[in-house]
Amino acid sequence: MSFGPQSHAGAWAPAPGGAYGQPHMALQFTDTTAQQYVTGTMGRHEERQGMLGPGRSDDPGVGFAAPPGVPGAPPPGPGAGPGAGAGEHTPREDYTKYPFYNVRRYREYFDVDTKDVLWRVTNSMIGVFRPNFMEVTMKNPDLYGPFWTATTLIFIVAVANNFVSYIDWRKNRGSDSPPPPPSLSPSPEPTPSPSPVMDAVGAMGAAAADALSNPGRLLLASTTDDQWFTDYTKLGTSAAIFYGYVFIVGLIVFFTVKWFKGELKLANVFCIYGYCLSVYVPVSILCVIPIAWLQWLLVMLATALGAGFLFMNFKATIFAAAPARASIVLLLIVAAHVALGLGLKLYFFSY
Amino acid sequence: MLPPSPPPTLGASAPHSAIPDEYTLDESIWKTIGRDFVTIGRNLRSVLIPINWKFHGQAQALRNWDLWGPLVFMLVLAIVLSTGEKNASAVFAMVFAEVALGAIVLTINVILLGGELVFFQAVCLLGYCLFPLVVAAIICAAVSIKWVRILVTVLCLTWASFATIPFIGNAVPQGRKSLAVYPVMLMYVSLAWLAMVKS
Structure with missing residues (x-):
């Protein structure tokens, strides 16, 4: 929650270093609920500051079952998470006090602000x-x-795909009938079906026949229909x-x-x-x-x-x-x- | 029926339902279900009704969170969106997975960004905020006029966002609000899109 003034890597010229970290120290929560978190975090922050000093043990493999919240719990061994390869960097904030199954341990890898992300993009x-x-x-x-x-x-790829197939479907339908918007009515205008059997049976029968027909036909039918997860x-x-x-x-x-x-x-x-x-x-x-x-x-x-x-x-x-x-x-x-x-x-x- | 709520629920809901805390064991099942419905209704109101839209209002109300409401809304949304589709079961699975996993992933995202949330409370809120989208999906399934569908979807999306964004945005440090809010909007917009284009 609170990151010290040393938290920033210095990507932003106008406000490097400590000046940038300041808003995080002064958490601007206006509500009552978060107040306890603020004090709690401050406490943890001081603990961290103390821990970063002399005796930070780097003893892998011992602390797998360390209870959460115990300061100074040694970090679990390599392979514990997505950033397991990140061995030898200096932590700005000691997240390793959390055991590997605690989500908060991986906060190190989400330690970015909106500005940072925008800059990176x-x-x-x-x-x-x-x-x-x-x-x-x-x-x-x-x-x-x-x-x-x-x-x-x-x-976005899914939505765009769907949008384009919808446009296609509208264009195909527009030729034979004025395009009625898609509706849920039990007897919708069935898409022009290639087989004569489909014309014989009613709409309900068509649905049933569709369900029973082979997957290839099903696919064929659904390309002309408007559907979200067609594919x-x-x-x-x-x-x-x-x-x-x-x-x-x-x-x-x-x-x-x-x-x-x-x-x-x-x-x-x-x-x-x-x-x-x-x-x-x-x-x-x-x-x-x-x-x-x-x-x-x-x-x-x-x-x-x-x-x-x-x-x-x-x-x-x-x-x-x-x-x-x-x-x-x-x-x-x-x-x-x-x-x-x-x-x-x-x-x-x-x- | 196992109430999925934490123990404080009973104490907190006692003034409303007027059931003594210690006698819930031998009450009839209907009473228990009724009490759950009351909880769902109260949580729904406090999450979605635009009175007292402060973060602490929601948080206090959600102190007795429940997962029945989110489950019901997720199921209804998935059912509504999947009825009438060619491959209904696949759509059902897709929608349900998206909302269920989405609530979990979004909560974890907020925690990773440095916010402090009670996990199930946030899942509960995200689930309740599906309610406008459920409304939108049902209306869009019933109405076939295009501009009505678009209007309803946009309105319901706005409603859902206004209910969620203060909660999610205030949970994280100041400079990261949009980082926390963006994934929520991604999920809601995609669900609203699903509702809107449904045939």
Whole structure:
């Protein structure tokens, strides 16, 4: 809740360091309920200040069952969470007093303000031209951006997909009848069904027959109908792709760099990979416009920006770690991103 | 019937329902259910009615939180949105998973951002704030005039946001309100979209 003046990494020129941290110290809660939290947090904060001093034991493996709230509980061993690779940074605030199953332990990775997140999103879009994302986020990587960027993309792609299929459906229906808005009435105008059997039976029968017919027919019918989760499998796929790209490719990059004995934290990799997806949010909205070359242009532009962002920010680290093979690794990173872009264009954004 | 409420519920609700605390064990089931309904109604009113829209008003009311209300609203929303669809069970599963997991993930998100929330209290509030969306879904399922649907959806979305945002926004430190509010809006807007485009 309260972060000390030392909490800020210094990304914002006008108010660096202590001046920026001040609002957090003076929590401006106007209600009565939060008052106790304020005092409680202050108490914890002082504890932390004390703990950061001399005897902070880094004894992994002992404190797995440490009760919550015991100050000075040793951190659990590596592998306890998403940021397990982040070993050797100095904590601004000792979250390790929480056991690994306590959510509050991972606050370290959500220690960002709105301004920070906005800066990171902006920087990830223009990262090619101003590649200082890595330096700025080195001390304070967050997982908020990656998670919610991917989630936003999943939702927006689903909504845009649905919107476009709705427009298509309206256009197809508009030819034979004045487009009545979709209704729940028991006998809706059934979509023009290809088989004569469908014409014979009534609307209710049509529904039953639909349910019984093979999945291929079902799919065929539902493409002409207006439905939200017509392609709900696509939603699952998009979740797998967006989360998977950040997580798996991030892991691979992390272990590659570690293999070269480079200096990199896992949270940093996730952070960069997550934010580099944020370019696709406006693009996936704009791809609703049904012009093929424009869609290609947008997606490729976004992919180029993202790949450039990744390249510029990983360059220093990887060159420092493995000067000989750095170009290959960077090339692979860029190639993976281009593959992602192509896959997105061919699978999702072609609506 | 197992009341999912914490022990303080009984003490807090006693003045309203006029049932002595110690005798709830041998009361009839109908009385218990009735008391749960009263709790649901009271929580609903305190969450959604625009009187005393301060954070502490909601928090005090939700001190005796319950999960029956959220469960009912989630189920009704999922059922309403899935009826009449081709693959109704898939839509049902999708909607129910989104609202149930969404409430949990959003609460965890607020806690991670540095807010202090009572976990089930926040889940309870997020669940109750689905009520406007349930209304919107039902109206949109019944009415087929397009502008009515859009209007109703927007109104209900505004209502839900106004009920949620103060609670969520005040729970986190000053500079992070929008970080906490944004995911909530993402969930509500997607649900409202679902309700609006439903055929």
